[in-house]
Amino acid sequence: MASGGRKENAVVELLWYSLEQLGKHALTEFKAELSKIQPKEGYECIELESVMDLSPAALASLLYSHFGQSHCVEVTANVLWAMGWMALANDLLDKLNQGARFVEWSSDLLIQKVYNVDGTMKELLQEGVLSSEQHDSIMAESTNLNRMQKLYELVPAWDVTAKYCLYDVLMRNNPSIFLQYLADTRAESCFDEFGMEEQDTSWTGPVTYPAISESTDTNWRKLMGNQNLFTPCAPPEREPPQMESDSGTHSGAKCMACPWPEDDRAEEVKPEITGGKEGKKETYRAHFPRAGFFRCAETELKFLVRTATTVEYKYSFWERHLPDGIPAGWMEAGPVFDIRATLGAVEAIHLPHFLCLAEGNVNTSEMRIGHVVNGNLLLENPDAVKPFHAELRDPSFSPMGVILLSAAFPFIPVHSLVLLYRVIRAADITLHLYLIPNNHGLEKVVDKDEKRRGHSLLVNKPPQTKRPLNFNTWYRVSGPSQAEINPQELKFVYLTSDSRQLHTEIYNKDLQEGMQLTLMKVAQEGEKECDPLWAAFLRAGDIEPPAASPPSYSAGLHFVEQHREQLIQRVTSVSTVLDRLYGHVLSNEQYQSIRAVPTMQEQMRLLYSFVPSWDVACKDLFLDTLKATNSHLIQDLQGQ
Numbered sequence: 265m266a267s268g269g270r271k272e273n274a275v276v277e278l279l280w281y282s283l284e285q286l287g288k289h290a291l292t293e294f295k296a297e298l299s300k301i302q303p304k305e306g307y308e309c310i311e312l313e314s315v316m317d318l319s320p321a322a323l324a325s326l327l328y329s330h331f332g333q334s335h336c337v338e339v340t341a342n343v344l345w346a347m348g349w350m351a352l353a354n355d356l357l358d359k360l361n362q363g364a365r366f367v368e369w370s371s372d373l374l375i376q377k378v379y380n381v382d383g384t385m386k387e388l389l390q391e392g393v394l395s396s397e398q399h400d401s402i403m404a405e406s407t408n409l410n411r412m413q414k415l416y417e418l419v420p421a422w423d424v425t426a427k428y429c430l431y432d433v434l435m436r437n438n439p440s441i442f443l444q445y446l447a448d449t450r451a452e453s454c455f456d457e458f459g460m461e462e463q464d465t466s467w468t469g470p471v472t473y474p475a476i477s478e479s480t481d482t483n484w485r486k487l488m489g490n491q492n493l494f495t496p497c498a499p500p501e502r503e504p505p506q507m508e509s510d511s512g513t514h515s516g517a518k519c520m521a522c523p524w525p526e527d528d529r530a531e532e533v534k535p536e537i538t539g540g541k542e543g544k545k546e547t548y549r550a551h552f553p554r555a556g557f558f559r560c561a562e563t564e565l566k567f568l569v570r571t572a573t574t575v576e577y578k579y580s581f582w583e584r585h586l587p588d589g590i591p592a593g594w595m596e597a598g599p600v601f602d603i604r605a606t607l608g609a610v611e612a613i614h615l616p617h618f619l620c621l622a623e624g625n626v627n628t629s630e631m632r633i634g635h636v637v638n639g640n641l642l643l644e645n646p647d648a649v650k651p652f653h654a655e656l657r658d659p660s661f662s663p664m665g666v667i668l669l670s671a672a673f674p675f676i677p678v679h680s681l682v683l684l685y686r687v688i689r690a691a692d693i694t695l696h697l698y699l700i701p702n703n704h705g706l707e708k709v710v711d712k713d714e715k716r717r718g719h720s721l722l723v724n725k726p727p728q729t730k731r732p733l734n735f736n737t738w739y740r741v742s743g744p745s746q747a748e749i750n751p752q753e754l755k756f757v758y759l760t761s762d763s764r765q766l767h768t769e770i771y772n773k774d775l776q777e778g779m780q781l782t783l784m785k786v787a788q789e790g791e792k793e794c795d796p797l798w799a800a801f802l803r804a805g806d807i808e809p810p811a812a813s814p815p816s817y818s819a820g821l822h823f824v825e826q827h828r829e830q831l832i833q834r835v836t837s838v839s840t841v842l843d844r845l846y847g848h849v850l851s852n853e854q855y856q857s858i859r860a861v862p863t864m865q866e867q868m869r870l871l872y873s874f875v876p877s878w879d880v881a882c883k884d885l886f887l888d889t890l891k892a893t894n895s896h897l898i899q900d901l902q903g904q
Contacts, residue, residue, distance in 0.1 A: 273391040274432035275425055276328045279340055282356045283320035290347070291320060297343045307331055333392065333425050355622065363431030364424045371419075373441075375412040380437040385411070387433045393426050394418075439730070439782075439799040530559035530566050536837040537562070537893060545578045546708075549839075563704060565601065566614035566653060573609040577601050579705035585636040585663045595676070595735070596758060597631065598654070598666035599705040605661050614653035617666040618701040620677035620732035621651055630669035635662050643667075652679075677732035678702075680756070682783060682798045683710055684727075685720040686807040693807065695770040696720065697741055697781070699733065699756050710765050723807055725800040729783065733797065738786040744779055747772045753786055775804040822883040824890070825875065827901050832868040837893040842871070844889045849882040850874070 286294055299312035310330060315323060327336040337360060344353035367374065378384060385402055388394040394402070398418065405411045419427065434441075535548040552558050552569045559566045560577075567575060580602045582589050590596065598617035615633065619626050628649040633656050635642040646654040646666075654666045670676060679702040687694045696714065700706050714720035733739065733756050740753050748771040759765055772779055783798040824831065835841065839859075846855045854874055861867045875883065891898050 273328075273333075274429040275333055275336065276324045277432070278356065278359060278428070279324035279327055279336060280321050282340065282344070282352055283324055285352055286320075286349070290349070291323075292316075293347055294343055295323070297346050298339075300346075301339060301343060303331065303339065304335065307335065333429075334423050337425060360424060360428045364427035367419065367427050367431045367434070371416055374434060375409065375416060377441050378408065378412055378434060378438050379441075381408040381411050383437040384433055385415070387437065388415075388430065391429050391433065393422070393429050393433075435730075436795050439796055530557045532561050533558045534561045534836055534896070535563075536839060538837070538840045538843065539578075545580070547576060547578045549574060549576050563599075563601070564616040564652070567610055568612040568614075569609055570611050571609055573606050575603065575605040575610065577603040579708070580663050582634075582636075582663075582665070585639070586641055590634065590641060590667055593669060594632075594667045595670035596665065597668040599703045600663055600665035602663045603661040610659060610661075612647070612655055612657040613659045614650070614655050615664065615666050616653055616704075618679045618703055619668065620679050621649070626668070626676060632667050632669075633664060634667045635660070635664050637662050677734060678756075680729045680733040681707065681727040682729060682800075683707065684723040684725055684781075684800065685714045686723055687714075688719040688721060693772045693775055693779075695723070695772075695807075697754075697768045697770060698765055699739065699754055699783075700765060701758060702728070706765070713764060721807065723800075723802065725802070725806070726798075729797045730795075731797055739797070740784050740786050741768050741770070742782045742784065743770060744772070744777075747779060775802060775807065778803050822880065822887075823901075824883050824886050828872060830901060831890070831897075832865055832872060834897050835868055835890065835894050836864065836897075838864045838867050838871075840893045841886075841889050842867070844892070845871075845886065848885055849878060 283291060283294065295315045295318075296312060298310055298315065301309065303309065307330070310326070315326065318326060327340060330336070331339050337356065341353040341356055344350070344356070382403075385394065385399055389396065389399045402411050402414045405414055419430070422430075533550050533552065535550040537546050537548055539545060539547045548560065548562055550558070550560055550567070551574050552567065552572060554572050555570055557566065557568045563577070563579075565577065569575075578601070580600045582596070582600055597619050598615055601615070603613075617631075619631075621628065631646060631649055631654060632643040633646055633654060635644065644656060647657045648655040668676070681698075681700050681702050683698040683700065685696045685698075687696060698710055700710060711722060714722075735756055735758055738753050738755050741749055742752070743749055750769050750771075752768070754766065754768050757766065770781070779802045781800050781802065782796040784796050785794045787794065842850065842855060842858055846852075850858075850871075858867050858870050861870055875886070878886070887898075
């Protein structure tokens, strides 16, 4: 392991971020506590006079240079614990460990996929992670694959901070790999998956850090998840969790600060979807077959129900029910839902929110569940706040959503999406880029508006930002020099779903050489420029409308005939299917007779009794209707 290296490295940035969260008065307290620390043998105390005038950035650099890469993090965490800032100390350690674990568990992916190997190795040399000899030996290999394999031969001997540095360097030099990983994954908690003990985060710890030895069993070591703080993490007994792709952008990880979804074992339910035409809101109807805990696959609503029941709900917005919206000083923290349920059937509801709690800037005691009752806004304290949901037990239902008293917090981190559309009815290559909170209802509004105005095509690129964004903050969209971007800087604001969302227009003559787009925070005077929060590389094929493929036929049978039994058993939105076929292929008598049947399977079986009399156009319409209402099922059957 090389020593030295530049000081403004990944570990310094990590310390800097933690110190920035303290504020002026707490930072002064931190400096006072730091001067009292009794460091490990071989390190000297820091005098209070030498740090009193230092900014968080300068103090982070001093901690790194004074205590070294492998000791500065533990000193910082000890001081935070001594001050009573346990959550911030734990957050610092969690970020360090998450990066280290990622480079260990994702070795195969990174060896195969890292594309900017030259830049990665150069920065590892500058960070002091690689010595000059190690760098030259790696770069002497003939291919990127061989260079990454050579690098990973060194990794097992590194401590946790060196592995975190590798994670940070890889992420900054190869952002599209991490963003694609983030967008396509939905994983179980790493602790549940590997059977690891949950970390003990309740220990406040002494100011003096005990010396690490083989016989010492400290809570610090439990927090770090290693047998020895600065020896390699033990490899998992099994492979890392296989990430299940999801077609929706609203499931799974929200940002790299909180990469794992809530682990509450909620059973996924796909609701029936009705309406959505002529400006009407889509209505979701979820059927819960028994008592239990369920998650709606479309909206992320979660229901704990006492018995078998059906719940109907749809997206709404506060201005529809409150002429002046929610009161000043409060902000929307999640979508608004209009919910209808049988009295007493729902024991608890979990409403989604888009706040990033992992960033540590949100006081959840200021979160409320807002209800609209008789034209008035009533506020209830949530019974529990989770990373992505707020729980309310024994709820009464009316238009409701999560709101936050924002006046007390100037910087609120928000899980966010970058939506990119290719406008078909525009010159050459014209794109619209939107910044919105991770609110699926708002996402659907944008999609509907784009397709209505310009027959636009959603570009299939990872939408999640690497880190949360902040409302009322400016962000810059960058692209190649020949691209016209207007406006280049976009203010991130929350507009209700009845307002047209702000966007940036990007124009380019063609995509023969591709186009790299990035999103960065606009640095204020005196601030250091941040790394990209989102990045995507566009190729010509990314923006072409998918070619229409003819229906699959086998032995003269139409697709809907080939998969008759599967469709009868598995189609869920039968009411919507019937509504769309009515007047086109179903007469009023046929429609009424099918609706009179009690179960969905029996309704589908009766519907199929009319299929033999249909021509190909009628069967095509039936298939198109199934694609619109049961897209996942049709994709599954087409893949067989």
